[in-house]
Amino acid sequence: MGEEVRIDEGVADWEVGLPSPDDLTPLSQSLIPAELASAFRIQAEPTRTLLDVNRASQSTLSSLRGGGGHSSGNFKSFSGHVDDHVIAEEEVEEGSDLKKVRMEESADDPAIDNCTDDQSTAAGKTSKKARLVWTPKLHKRFVDAVAHLGLKNAVPKTIMQLMNVDGLTRENVASHLQKYRLYVKRMQGLSNEGPSSSDHLFASIPVPPQSFNESSSAGPSHGNGIANGSHSSVGNGGTANNHVGMPMPMPYPPPPQMMPMQMMGMAPHGHGFQGYEAAHSHHNHHYQQQYSSMVQQQRDWSGNKYNGYPHHVTQNNNKF
DNA sequence: GGGCCAATAT
DNA sequence: TATATTGGCC
Numbered sequence: 031m032g033e034e035v036r037i038d039e040g041v042a043d044w045e046v047g048l049p050s051p052d053d054l055t056p057l058s059q060s061l062i063p064a065e066l067a068s069a070f071r072i073q074a075e076p077t078r079t080l081l082d083v084n085r086a087s088q089s090t091l092s093s094l095r096g097g098g099g100h101s102s103g104n105f106k107s108f109s110g111h112v113d114d115h116v117i118a119e120e121e122v123e124e125g126s127d128l129k130k131v132r133m134e135e136s137a138d139d140p141a142i143d144n145c146t147d148d149q150s151t152a153a154g155k156t157s158k159k160a161r162l163v164w165t166p167k168l169h170k171r172f173v174d175a176v177a178h179l180g181l182k183n184a185v186p187k188t189i190m191q192l193m194n195v196d197g198l199t200r201e202n203v204a205s206h207l208q209k210y211r212l213y214v215k216r217m218q219g220l221s222n223e224g225p226s227s228s229d230h231l232f233a234s235i236p237v238p239p240q241s242f243n244e245s246s247s248a249g250p251s252h253g254n255g256i257a258n259g260s261h262s263s264v265g266n267g268g269t270a271n272n273h274v275g276m277p278m279p280m281p282y283p284p285p286p287q288m289m290p291m292q293m294m295g296m297a298p299h300g301h302g303f304q305g306y307e308a309a310h311s312h313h314n315h316h317y318q319q320q321y322s323s324m325v326q327q328q329r330d331w332s333g334n335k336y337n338g339y340p341h342h343v344t345q346n347n348n349k350f
Numbered sequence: 351g352g353g354c355c356a357a358t359a360t
Numbered sequence: 361t362a363t364a365t366t367g368g369c370c
Contacts, residue, residue, distance in 0.1 A: 161360090161362080161363060161364075162362095162363070162364090163362080163363085164362080164363085185352080185353060185354090186352085186353075186354095187352070187353085200352090201364070201365080202363085202364085204352095204353080204354090205362095205363060205364060205365085206363080207354095208354080208355070208356095209362085209363085211354090211355095212355095231362095
């Protein structure tokens with residue numbers, strides 16, 4: 031507060047301190063090493079000139095502004111503020127796999143005296159927290175996992191294991207699970223009513239019918255109240271809602287063995303994958319959100335095979 | 351330690 | 361707003 035941005039003859043103060051053009055990787059420069067590109071069958075970008083880049087930018091802009099808008103204006107303006115360091119890469123939902131993009135937060139600026147905190151410390155390693163974005167696909171996997179385990183076993187740890195997603199942590203799942211349970215409870219509560227306008231994500235994927243297997247007897251002597259909620263057991267009684275009687279992903283609990291999903295990567299050979307979900311197509315999803323799927327993170331996603339995406343990022347993507 | 355949940359932070 | 365983190369509790 032109190033910081034004023036003065037604009038003088040087109041030059042704003044905020045420009046001070048920004049890296050000079052020379053320090054930046056020009057857009058016209060390909061960020062993908064040739065070997066990498068060929069490894070992923072990525073067509074080598076024809077060297078672009080600055081002019082090309084500019085032209086492309088303009089056409090992008092005009093298409094965004096123009097009638098090109100697919101849905102109601104829902105695009106993130108880049109003009110805004112760099113809110114949280116989470117930058118999302120648009121995802122092509124159709125048939126495409128998840129992408130994870132890690133943006134390096136130029137946490138630089140040691141110059142900024144009072145860098146209040148954040149997690150400085152850590153010797154140089156500015157590890158910013160990773161924020162996982164639950165894309166429809168990821169969520170689908172999550173729901174499937176929950177469905178496969180009985181409610182009883184659907185705990186963060188097992189869900190996480192079942193999902194078998196590379197950088198996913200128990201905390202990620204726990205957090206999501208918490209929210210998901212709330213959503214499910216709400217839905218069951220008012221057994222008729224569409225989703226509450228929020229949670230488009232959850233609404234787009236039917237919540238699986240209540241536990242099948244899992245002996246109901248085993249009372250969760252544990253503290254949690256989920257199992258024995260006072261609310262009417264949703265059991266079959268619910269009937270009314272549960273929109274589509276969605277075919278269960280899997281009839282019984284045979285180990286689903288989903289194929290590991292790499293959040294960002296995809297097999298070099300492209301679309302052969304996702305067999306599991308492909309089976310049940312509900313073309314009902316029309317999400318109107320930007321599906322930014324990615325995780326911005328700094329920690330090493332141990333287990334990750336690749337890290338980058340052919341798009342940007344990866345500049346200081348060391349170790350290989 | 352793991353899990354649940356509510357509240358709170360980012 | 362969505363996700364993460366924390367604290368209390370079992």
